[in-house]
Amino acid sequence: MTVHVVQFSGGIGSFHVAVRVAEQVPTRDLVLLIADTKIEDPDLWRFARATSRLLGVPLTRVADGRTPWEVFRDKRFLGNDLRTPCSAVLKQIPCRRWMEQHAHPDDAVTYVGIVGTAHDRARIPAIRAGWKPWTVRFPLAEDETPASEEELREELFQGARRLGVEPPRLYTLGYEHNNCGGTCVRAGAAQWRRTLEVFPERFAQAEAEEEALRRELGQVAILTQTRSGVKRPLPLTELRRQEQRCDQRGRADRVNFPQE
Numbered sequence: 001m002t003v004h005v006v007q008f009s010g011g012i013g014s015f016h017v018a019v020r021v022a023e024q025v026p027t028r029d030l031v032l033l034i035a036d037t038k039i040e041d042p043d044l045w046r047f048a049r050a051t052s053r054l055l056g057v058p059l060t061r062v063a064d065g066r067t068p069w070e071v072f073r074d075k076r077f078l079g080n081d082l083r084t085p086c087s088a089v090l091k092q093i094p095c096r097r098w099m100e101q102h103a104h105p106d107d108a109v110t111y112v113g114i115v116g117t118a119h120d121r122a123r124i125p126a127i128r129a130g131w132k133p134w135t136v137r138f139p140l141a142e143d144e145t146p147a148s149e150e151e152l153r154e155e156l157f158q159g160a161r162r163l164g165v166e167p168p169r170l171y172t173l174g175y176e177h178n179n180c181g182g183t184c185v186r187a188g189a190a191q192w193r194r195t196l197e198v199f200p201e202r203f204a205q206a207e208a209e210e211e212a213l214r215r216e217l218g219q220v221a222i223l224t225q226t227r228s229g230v231k232r233p234l235p236l237t238e239l240r241r242q243e244q245r246c247d248q249r250g251r252a253d254r255v256n257f258p259q260e
């Protein structure tokens with residue numbers, strides 16, 4: 001018996017991979033493997049449970065038990081867009097450990113939710129290499145893709161809705177990915193501005209965690225900013241102040257032009 005293991009991230013791509021594989025193999029041989037980073041948006045779990053119900057396949061949840069912040073403290077390294085020890089410790093290692101214990105490479109195939117955009121396809125060789133010695137398949141990667149990423153995303157959303165599953169709310173709140181509750185350290189300043197606006201309490205928590213690490217490790221930050229050709233750390237505190245200054249300028253403008 002071959003075990004078919006979907007690396008189910010809670011994202012819309014991995015949802016469609018799970019649906020596609022469930023159409024092709026007996027669902028008793030299908031596993032929805034999901035890693036819990038302990039800071040996911042609660043709605044990710046709503047989406048995961050709905051997917052599980054739709055397919056009649058229980059979720060197989062693995063967890064290191066730590067949050068990304070606890071990993072950064074333990075590793076004495078703050079993750080950023082280039083290096084993410086949190087991803088290795090909280091996702092890759094627990095999922096790989098599960099595979100080692102339950103899915104012999106000779107009798108298992110694993111599936112990853114890569115969609116057919118050039119950006120996503122470029123990730124395939126590294127993912128394949130990372131999962132050796134298992135066979136990895138990317139069922140969505142060869143699909144014909146719409147002209148733009150927005151259209152593709154809308155198509156994936158509508159596909160989920162047609163199956164009775166509402167896509168994760170982080171997407172509709174303007175996030176590109178449904179991971180770590182909108183506080184992914186890899187995602188860049190736009191995501192953090194979004195989180196400051198949409199989930200100020202999560203931003204405040206991340207800001208406090210980053211400040212604690214800065215007291216311990218020195219001038220580190222998740223983000224960087226380039227000014228006059230010089231790249232420097234951009235702490236979340238500074239980003240928040242920049243945003244608040246922008247807001248105040250906006251308010252001042254509105255006061256100056258009340259007729260608008």
Ligand code: SF4
Pocket residue numbers: 037068079084086087090091179180183184185186
């Ligand atoms: S989603 Fe981002 S913050 Fe969360 S574990 Fe992965 S890289 Fe780290």
